[in-house]
Amino acid sequence: MASTDGVDLGDALQVLQRVFGYPEFRGDQADIVEHVIAGGDALVLMPTGGGKSLCYQVPALVRPGTGVVVSPLIALMQDQVDALRALGVRAGFLNSSLSWDERRMVEAEFVNGQLDLLYLAPERLTSEATLKLLDQGEIALFAIDEAHCVSQWGHDFRPDYLSLTQLHERWPKVPRIALTATATDATRKEILTRLDLSEGRQFVSSFDRPNIQYRIVPKKEPKKQLLDLLRGEHSGDAGIVYCLSRASVEKTAEFLVANGIPALPYHAGLDASVRQRNQARFLREDGLVMVATIAFGMGIDKPDVRFVAHLDLPKSVEGYYQETGRAGRDGLPSTAWLAYGLNDVVQQRKMIESSEGDLAFRRRSQMHLDAMLSLCETVSCRRTVLLDYFGQSGVPCGNCDTCLTPPESWDGTVAAQKLLSTVWRLRNERGQKFGAGQAIDILLGRKTAKVIQFDHDQLSTFGLGTDLNESEWRGVVRQLLAQGLLAVEGEYSTLVLTEASAEVLGRKREVRMRKDPAPTRSTTRTAAA
Ligand code: ADP
Ligand code: ZN
Numbered sequence: 001m002a003s004t005d006g007v008d009l010g011d012a013l014q015v016l017q018r019v020f021g022y023p024e025f026r027g028d029q030a031d032i033v034e035h036v037i038a039g040g041d042a043l044v045l046m047p048t049g050g051g052k053s054l055c056y057q058v059p060a061l062v063r064p065g066t067g068v069v070v071s072p073l074i075a076l077m078q079d080q081v082d083a084l085r086a087l088g089v090r091a092g093f094l095n096s097s098l099s100w101d102e103r104r105m106v107e108a109e110f111v112n113g114q115l116d117l118l119y120l121a122p123e124r125l126t127s128e129a130t131l132k133l134l135d136q137g138e139i140a141l142f143a144i145d146e147a148h149c150v151s152q153w154g155h156d157f158r159p160d161y162l163s164l165t166q167l168h169e170r171w172p173k174v175p176r177i178a179l180t181a182t183a184t185d186a187t188r189k190e191i192l193t194r195l196d197l198s199e200g201r202q203f204v205s206s207f208d209r210p211n212i213q214y215r216i217v218p219k220k221e222p223k224k225q226l227l228d229l230l231r232g233e234h235s236g237d238a239g240i241v242y243c244l245s246r247a248s249v250e251k252t253a254e255f256l257v258a259n260g261i262p263a264l265p266y267h268a269g270l271d272a273s274v275r276q277r278n279q280a281r282f283l284r285e286d287g288l289v290m291v292a293t294i295a296f297g298m299g300i301d302k303p304d305v306r307f308v309a310h311l312d313l314p315k316s317v318e319g320y321y322q323e324t325g326r327a328g329r330d331g332l333p334s335t336a337w338l339a340y341g342l343n344d345v346v347q348q349r350k351m352i353e354s355s356e357g358d359l360a361f362r363r364r365s366q367m368h369l370d371a372m373l374s375l376c377e378t379v380s381c382r383r384t385v386l387l388d389y390f391g392q393s394g395v396p397c398g399n400c401d402t403c404l405t406p407p408e409s410w411d412g413t414v415a416a417q418k419l420l421s422t423v424w425r426l427r428n429e430r431g432q433k434f435g436a437g438q439a440i441d442i443l444l445g446r447k448t449a450k451v452i453q454f455d456h457d458q459l460s461t462f463g464l465g466t467d468l469n470e471s472e473w474r475g476v477v478r479q480l481l482a483q484g485l486l487a488v489e490g491e492y493s494t495l496v497l498t499e500a501s502a503e504v505l506g507r508k509r510e511v512r513m514r515k516d517p518a519p520t521r522s523t524t525r526t527a528a529a
Helices: 009-018 029-037 053-062 074-086 100-111 122-126 128-136 159-170 185-194 222-233 246-258 272-284 317-324 342-353 359-377 382-389 413-427 436-443 449-453 470-482 499-505
Strands: 042-045 066-070 091-094 117-120 139-144 176-180 201-204 212-218 238-242 263-266 289-292 305-310 334-340 409-411 486-489 494-497 512-514
Touching: 009 029, 009 053, 029 042, 029 053, 029 201, 042 185, 053 066, 053 139, 053 176, 074 091, 074 117, 091 100, 100 128, 117 122, 122 128, 122 159, 139 159, 159 185, 212 382, 222 246, 222 305, 222 334, 246 263, 246 289, 263 272, 272 289, 305 317, 317 359, 317 382, 342 359, 342 470, 342 486, 359 382, 359 470, 413 436, 413 470, 413 486, 413 494, 413 499, 436 449, 436 470, 470 486, 470 512, 494 499
Parallel strands: 042 176, 042 201, 066 117, 066 139, 091 117, 139 176, 212 334, 238 289, 238 305, 263 289, 305 334
Antiparallel strands: 409 512, 486 494
């Protein structure tokens, strides 16, 4: 691309129109592009689909030299570079997938000033050889994509990103632009410090995605609930269904296909060629449903994804926001639907407890999960809670499940006391470990074999909870776990009390609970499943 010395927006607009074929910049793009072309540093927070790429691609083409892009999405570099080349942009990448010859060729192109954009995996920058290479060419700017990866407190920390600290020391005159679609206030501050960007400008777009309708429902029969959603509201639509495990990805995809919905599986355990083929079909064909682990979706640009459904609880609000953000990039109404239940909380708490990470890691994971649980259990507008999490304010949106059908809350103090004191009594049994099921059987006064075997029908709380049904009790356990008033321990998910439990048992604390909505509508068009 020819580049001139002028740094006004005219050049940028020309590049936008001639190279990328768009008539005008969108949102903050014009300001960002102008600032970076003029040599300024920037931190850009923009939701998925907001158009972050052009914020560095256009300046890279306007400024003399090569734009060096650091991105962790190694698997996508080839595609990104191919797409740019198709537009006539001279782009290349360096990552571990290249042969020696290919690498030498890209390096030579860079040194000879024949590249507009060079994509690098972050670990490249830990090697002195790469740094020396960069010294030999002219650098137009550094773009640091997925900049939240530099934050140790974020949800997706990558140690290699720490080496990016040196960019500014080594090339103090080269402008840097860091971009991310997910950053809480704390993460944002950490990015600024670690990348030494405090002097730069921050461009924070609204994180609101008004066309996405957020809905979080109690998990009953998840696959059937999903089928109802797809048949009832998204017949023939393209969408993504996220599952936690590879096994449930496969089972869910088979289930959908067996019920006449065209679905494909995607997870890291599948052959690379199968993954590639399924991804290509999803992008190209209409109305396919991709059932996937979170391995799927980074960098996928499909505008007409009409729904994103989660059959399992995401680990963090950042993850949830990023995954649901893949719906409705075209701005048309779309659904973000999550089914969530007691087992999700138990499972996630257990995973954190048994993880190999150090104490700091477990605390961090716990915090992320707690924020996600608050979003699930809230009686306020989901969108407001989401935006608030990212440090932005909003008013009740009128387009999420809690706005449309406000959930009732109730005083669950007595129920909590009954449950907690049952747990306390069970804990006194030497060597025996009991989970939620046993506690609920006791409260409901059920003389199951296991209740008889341990004389639990003799406990003072036996039969004391018949005012609630089983599913309501599960809701109570789930919310106590979510609020930290109860915990799970060990491989059998034994229920145990926490310090805060004592306050409830000692009548020092009231417990508000959310009344789970009764199962609604759906079923209408569901054939016998
Ligand atoms: P992000 O990286 O923020 O998720 P992308 O850079 O992938 O977003 O852009 C999302 C989509 O919006 C892409 O299809 C891109 O081509 C399109 N887009 C970006 N900027 C503009 C613009 N100014 N005009 C029209 N389309 C745009
Ligand atoms: Zn709302």
